[in-house]
Amino acid sequence: MPDTNTTLNLILFISVITLMTIVYPIAGYYQSKRLRDQMVNRVHNRSIWYISSIIWSWIPTLIITATVLISGFSMADLGFVTPSEQTNEIPKLLFYGALAGALIYFAYSLYCIITFRVNNKVREEHADKISAAIKMMLPVSLKEKRVWTLLSISAGITEEINYRGYLFLAIPLLFPRVGGVAIIAISSLLFAIGHIYQGKEAYKPALAGVAIGTIFYLTGSIYPVIIIHIAQDLVAKELLKEES
Numbered sequence: 001m002p003d004t005n006t007t008l009n010l011i012l013f014i015s016v017i018t019l020m021t022i023v024y025p026i027a028g029y030y031q032s033k034r035l036r037d038q039m040v041n042r043v044h045n046r047s048i049w050y051i052s053s054i055i056w057s058w059i060p061t062l063i064i065t066a067t068v069l070i071s072g073f074s075m076a077d078l079g080f081v082t083p084s085e086q087t088n089e090i091p092k093l094l095f096y097g098a099l100a101g102a103l104i105y106f107a108y109s110l111y112c113i114i115t116f117r118v119n120n121k122v123r124e125e126h127a128d129k130i131s132a133a134i135k136m137m138l139p140v141s142l143k144e145k146r147v148w149t150l151l152s153i154s155a156g157i158t159e160e161i162n163y164r165g166y167l168f169l170a171i172p173l174l175f176p177r178v179g180g181v182a183i184i185a186i187s188s189l190l191f192a193i194g195h196i197y198q199g200k201e202a203y204k205p206a207l208a209g210v211a212i213g214t215i216f217y218l219t220g221s222i223y224p225v226i227i228i229h230i231a232q233d234l235v236a237k238e239l240l241k242e243e244s
Contacts, residue, residue: 005071012067013170016162019060020190027056028197036136046139050147054154061158064166078165079222087220088180098218102228105211109231116238127239134201138236140243148237156230163191163209164216164225184213208232 035049068078081087085095116123127135139148167187171178178186188209195205216225 008067009071009170010174012064012071013174016060016064016166016170017190020162020194024194025196028195032133032137032197036133046137046144047147050139050144050151054151057154057158061161064162068166068169073169077169078161079168079216079220080165081221083219083221083224085218085220088217090218090220094218098215099224101211102215102219102224105215105228106231109228109235112235113231113238116235120241123239123241130239131199131201133199135240138240140240142242145237145242149234152230152233152237155233156226159191160212160216160222160226160229163187163194164213165222168213168216180217184210184217187213 031049031053035046038045065075065078069075083095083099085092090098112126116126130138139145164187167190168183171183171186188206191209192202192206196202198205212225212229215228216222
């Protein structure tokens with residue numbers, strides 16, 4: 001880490017942790033509460049909420065990325081590189097295992113998307129397992145599903161830059177003794193905290209964070225995790241039957 005930028009990077013890190021542990025959970029809680037209140041009063045617009053989420057996810061991401069670049073690092077330091085076992089000096093077996101895991105993860109998401117579209121019974125069975133709070137947030141109209149697609153792409157890019165690319169760069173630089181397993185655990189915990197507004201469903205982002213964080217660490221590349229993150233979010237688009 002360039003000495004002249006140590007203070008800047010420390011301030012950025014503290015700011016990001018504050019966002020992830022305080023701002024995001026509180027904002028998510030009040031946004032979901034407002035949406036519930038609007039639905040009770042039959043005045044709601046999920047599309048506007050999705051668009052607002054897209055905008056507010058990109059603002060901190062662009063600030064984080066710009067600060068990292070100003071500090072003397074590059075997009076490659078955030079994981080924008082070709083997958084390679086040499087990035088984190090990973091044994092080839094683990095590296096190829098991670099690539100296989102990413103491929104299986106993506107293939108399963110694609111399978112769910114197709115299955116939900118062609119098999120209403122299976123889709124309804126999965127939809128019934130979702131809590132009412134989460135179901136309320138999912139798209140049902142054609143317009144909402146189109147905006148949700150944009151939201152999924154946006155979330156896949158911004159959240160992976162923030163929770164994987166940035167944290168996996170900043171934590172070992174600021175705390176050299178922290179190893180890969182600990183970084184995966186920390187990033188997964190922060191990812192879960194950011195989704196704590198989902199209530200008891202927050203354990204799912206935590207588990208996804210562990211899987212995605214492990215793949216990111218073992219491949220050294222953000223590209224695979226962005227792709228599987230987007231695919232995973234697109235599965236949710238198909239859970240509820242489209243209304244005309």
